[in-house]
Amino acid sequence: MPAKKYKITPKGLENLFDLLSRNYNIVGPSVEKRLIKFKQVKSLDDIAFGFKSIEGAGFYNLERDNWWFSYNRPANTLKDFLHPGERFLTEIIKEDNEEKTFQVPRSPWQYCFFDIRSCDLQALFIMDKVFKKEPFYLDLRNRSLIIAVNCNHAMENCFCTITKTGPEIRKGFDLLLTEGEDYFLLEVGSKKGQILLDQVSDKRVPSRGELEDKNRRLRMLKGEMADKFNMENIAEKLLSRLNLTYWKEIEERCLSCGNCTSVCPTCFCYDILEKSSLSFAKTQRTIVWDSCFSPDFATINRFNIRGSLSSRYRHWILHKFVYSTLHFKRCSCVGCGRCITFCPAGIDIREEVLKVVSS
């Protein structure tokens, strides 16, 4: 069944947003401290419309622009909501020398993720597979609504054409928005989306020219992204270069800070910590994000499996480009470029991979 397509005006978008805010906790990109971030928003005014981020290797700035959706993906990712940096898992209380456990109740949030770009949507597909056994994630994910948006521009650090994760969004959304001259093209991707759209007033059927316009724009977008490296046979190429000598050079620049893993939409590793009360009568088991860059990530008692920085960097790259392909038949680098922007040493993942595979 071809997706139903509509055209709405900015007023119709306002109408849609009102409808959403009645039933959902809307999470959308919003400007905070000169950074576009995903956060819970109340009205359409909170969305970072008319802003554009200028990004480079270790560089980020905001500028004004004349499109509604002129920015690209925000600085943080959806894992902030579906796999938060810190969450309680179990509480164990000791009473009369007897231990009792309490599972933490389900999260009350019912999220609507507003304005999800192709890269982040693809990242969600990966996370769905990783957390297929975790009720916390699945429960939130099942109840959430996804309003995806096709990008208008590509910026310096975007490379979804290379990782084949964009720029065109084809599936996985409830509603899909594409910005036109003075209208928004709306495509329905699910029953939930259709029910919602039925209540939106002021919608029309788009003309053939307007549909053409969307495709033309996406074609242009593809051309905007530089082909910095070729993804063909990348897994095989990396697998044949496992030896650390190929990776040694990175030690001179990488700080092992873990910024890249915390902004990566598909980095999921976590640790389980114990937080005990001073009287030792109560303890809370907490899930916190961990990073394969932390020196003690792979330790067994005092023995460290990945002691050198280059081995940790190699593990990260291999996990993205090789292991993930073996696990899920798709590369878990989605080309969002966040790790490039937020690397304090300005390390560009595209250049590093290129260096290794061409050495």
Add this chain to the structure above:
Amino acid sequence: MSVPKDPFEFKTAKVMKVIREYDYVYTLYLESKERVKPGQYHMLYAFGRGEAPITIAGKTRGGFIHTIRAVGSVTKALVKLKEGDLIFYRGPFGNSWKLKEAFGKSLLFISGGLGLAATRFPYEEALRVGKFKKIIHLYGAKDSESLLYRYLYPLWSAKSDFRVVVEKTKGNRTLKVGLVTDLLKEAPLDENTMVFICGPEPMFKTCLEILRQKGVPDERIFLSLERHMKCSIGSCGHCMLGPYYVCKDGPIFPYSLIRVFHEEKEL
């Protein structure tokens, strides 16, 4: 996507008895009706300290056995448990030794130090089932004081070819001195022997070399790997060896599967 049961929920078991093997190595007998397979492990929980992945050392009447070396904060708390105490655990997790595939063939177990805790369960299971041509078990310990399960040796020796070697002897002159790899060199191996190994990394490596010289292909060598698992369901990323999650794809691997990743340093 259907929502599964919470994998982080604890189960409880009652401690039947705790015995001290040597130094700070203890064996816990836990009462439980859980069905466990040789090779699997449990995440044992110590209040306020956390969890540790511990291999199932065997079955006992009405429960299972864990052997723990108290070296970290969790294991130190675990060995302090007394008879009648309740213990929280999760599991069993992981795959198991492929004993069925070895029916009719000969078995060779090689254990080093505490690695015997991991090979004991499949070994005893093999002795019980008795569908194998020959069973050899080579065990090496660091000295005559540090012998694990010494109360079982008479039984094991009677039922199979069980050989012990120690690096240093402290008074006990009856024991052979040397390395487990020396035993392996002189061990008579049948064709189609399946090899199960658990022990420290250097032992592993030397054993693999000798086995290769003896013409045992990698597909018939099985290793039990050690990693510090945190979640045990393949989502925390701590136990990865190459593309494999030791917690759910392992801990038992045929060497042919992990060879590329095992031979590379710090992978």
